[in-house]
Amino acid sequence: MERLAQQPGDAQQPGKDGGGNSPPPQPVRPILEVTCRSSGKVWRFAAGTTARYALHAINRKLEPRAPLALHVEAIRDSEEPVSFGPSAALADYGHGWRLQTVTAQDVPGIHHAPHAERQRRQFFLYFFKNSLPSVDLAFGKGFAVTVALAVTATFLCRVSN
Structure with a gap:
């Protein structure tokens, strides 16, 4: 038996098939509340x-001591x-x-929420540990060049007199 493609105008409207059992389609809400x-x-x-962006937006506005949101x-x-995974789009189920x-307070022992304060401290320790030697070296070279130029100028003045 051959099936013909149905055109958009050929689609039956709900309630016109005589059954009337199918509810009208729910309109998609453009805004979701979390x-x-x-x-x-x-x-x-x-x-x-995405759930990842929603969590990011919520967690960055929390008070410093408030527990972080783990998932939606x-x-x-x-x-x-x-539960919504990180890349899942938030949806309204009706x-x-x-x-x-x-x-983490909602389900203790299952999730381990990273503490923002500890992460911030680790970042600064990593930053200073890796950048301070470079800064120290740069200032050291600058000091050495300055002293060398001063000594050279003094030496040239003495030699020329």
């Missing part, structure tokens, strides 16, 4: 935003949560579902 468990603040993101999940009463962050 509740931050650390701060209680509701963040708004455009549809299609969709929750609904009496349902298993749906009525009753809401998006929220998960912190």
